[in-house]
Amino acid sequence: MSPAELTQAVEDNLRNLGLEALDVVNLRSMLDVHGPAEGPLEEPLDTLITLKKRGLIRHIGLSNVTAKQVADAQKMTPIACVQNFYNVANRQDDALIDTLAAQNIPYVPFFPLGGFTPLQSGDLNQVAEKLEATPMQVALAWLLQRSPNILLIPGTSSLGHLQENLAAADLLLPDWALSALDNIKP
């Protein structure tokens, strides 16, 4: 996305939402749509920094990025949050989560329930059954227990699922459950 397109997108968001400023804008790396890929993000980040200086953005976040890109971006501007693919079966960002937690920066896992290919695992089902919860509740509870800087954004079109997902915040996973969930393969 060129600087002009990025600026236009932010201005479109502001108009559509009826806001004077966006609280957070995540710069999503498009270097590889399938996952984080090393490469420069300076140009689009510069554009967001300019928009922040103009008062149109309050905070800048990053999405679909590597740990190096986060560190490089932090040399240019404060990074308010990071949104990457992560869930109980896909733990490739473990080190990044710990690094961000040490800096009090929120990590927002996208596809927390697997997204288009919902999580399916015998271990997950067994733990859920023993705890009298649903597998998706266990998956969300695991994320909340994984690190205090994790914020959840599970998507649903169902009121029942929304209620289930909210209740997952009260589900405490004991050590035996955490060990069993460590066996889940991506």
Ligand SMILES: NC(=O)c1ccc[n+]([C@@H]2O[C@H](COP(=O)([O-])OP(=O)(O)OC[C@H]3O[C@@H](n4cnc5c(N)ncnc54)[C@H](OP(=O)(O)O)[C@@H]3O)[C@@H](O)[C@H]2O)c1
């Ligand atoms: N930054 C990025 O690049 C990026 C990429 C992808 C997604 N995202 C964001 O990440 C967020 C989550 O993504 P997502 O909604 O695609 O994936 P998700 O939260 O992992 O999964 C949503 C799927 O899980 C189902 N579901 C939700 N709660 C359930 C429950 N309690 N029991 C059974 N099934 C349940 C939903 O179906 P029902 O509708 O039937 O409940 C839906 O099919 C969204 O805000 C999305 O915009 C960001």
